[in-house]
Amino acid sequence: MEQVVYGGYRWNQKTSTHLQDSMFLESYGYKVYSQNDEDGILQEIFDRIGTETKKFVEFGVQDGLECNSHYLLHKGWTGLWLEGSEPFYRQIQEKFASVIADGKLKTDNAFITRENINALLDRNGMTGEIDLLCIDLDGNDYHVWDAISRVAPRVVCMEYNGKFPPDCEWVMPYCSNHVWQGNDYFGASLKSLEKLGTRKGYQLVGTNITGVNAFFVRADLAEGKFALPATAENLYNPPQYQTRHITGHPSEFCLLGKGEIFPNGDGTTGIEDFALDAVHVNAQADADALFEMLEGAAMKSSRIVVENGVRNYEKAQVILCFLDRYRMFLEYVYAGSVPGKNTNSAEVQPGGGGA
Secondary structure, eight states: OOOOOSSOHHHHHHHHHHHTOTTSSGGGOOOSSSSSSHHHHHHHHHHHHOOSSOEEEEEOOTTSSSSSSHHHHHTTOEEEEEEOOHHHHHHHHHHTHHHHHTTSEEEEEOOOOTTTHHHHHHHTTOOEEEEEEEEOOSSSHHHHHHHOOSEEEEEEEEEOOTTSOTTOOOBOOOOTTOOOOSSSOSSBOHHHHHHHHHHHTEEEEEEOTTSOEEEEEEHHHHTTTSOSSOSHHHHOOOOOTTOOOOOSSOOOSOOSGGGSSOOOSSSOOSTTGGGTSSEEEOTTSOHHHHHHHHHHHHHTTOEEEEETTEEEEESOOOOOOOHHHHHHHHHHHHTTOOTTSOTTSEEEOOOSOOO
């Protein structure tokens, strides 16, 4: 069997040492909604320095389901997402409808450059001190961070190009319309980001175990709280992109707030909304049998329509996530108490992961 060494045994040995030392951040990592273990590392950083505004700005979130600030919404934070892809932006509007409607999350569809970043922050009312800035542009990350002046983050999380060893300085030349092609031409080496951070008043405090993101804390807040020396040579992890963090079932939409069951896009939410849009259910059907049908539908990743006990699969994606919610819903339907609905044809859209 082929043995894979990520970068070199030298880096593996350093990582093993870091995991045994509580001043380093690697051992605190975990995933809730982040791509890797960033959720846990950010939690540990703020445990050490505290929070002030509980505001974030994140660039390059795609559909928002897997990013560094999604989980922070569940913890009472508010913030701004900037996403350059129009299709992804439209998905954010659907999947995060409830938190957007509640004013917890602002979104903007814009291709970010060093020339427009401050204007975009101004346009969205995001200025002054914030707790967290996350940058993941797969290209001009270094140049955009260098250009930012309208917000003053206490913590910065950004991707580095781990292809380069920690003593090597390299920055991708600026190109305003750069789009990543899936190769190693992106971003900047950790050493270059360390030096940029120092110039901007930040201390490098760690990297995650997959060698994807680097974490910086404002220097006056970091004193005595993180591993030293605060250098790329000491804090580097090699890229281990094949290492996957998995937690629970896949996400299909934001579970937070009024729309946590399944947002229907019209601002109405709650258990009633769970009975609005996709599956017709005969209220007289046996609840246990109905539940079994819904569970079977998840296995087929299909949309199920149940009318008088007859199943009809239609085109749609369904992944059952929290089966207890379905039990709650079936109890609702079985009792014939879905508000505003004919008890002979209540509707429900299941979502989430399988059992």
